[in-house]
Amino acid sequence: MSDEHNPLIPAGYDLVWSIVVVLVIALTIVALVTLARSARRLAATQALVWTVVVLLVPLIGSVAWLTVGRRAAPGDPTT
Template sequence: MYSSISAGNDVLAPTGYEVFAAMLALIAIGVFISALVSLARDAKALTNRETVLWLLLVVFVPLVGPAAWLVTSRRYRRKPAVQ
């Protein structure tokens, strides 16, 4: 009888590639969520059109959209008023 499980191989244990892919997915989800939160916080400093365009970019262009927002959002952040 042919067995697909050879001695020493555990088919339930993830391979290195699967662990790497899972870590990459978790990082992508984290960047996506942080970009959405940042966009929501900075929405008052943007026009409605800019907000919608950034939201579409963040949602529909994975990794690049959220990363682009996080890099460029610094210019939209409010600076504390100097008295």
């Protein structure tokens, strides 16, 4: 057998990182959509800060919004 590999077939880590990136992007989109829906219940400053956090720190910001921020919104029916 030859030690050559097919460059058209990505290595396993390339596939894993691609899946991770797609999941982080999807999570960020979900967080931004729920943030936009909750924006009426938030002060303009709070909505802006949460948006910046979600965009600048996608994984941690999205998880923080979905777990803490959304529940802390005043008048939120999910609490």
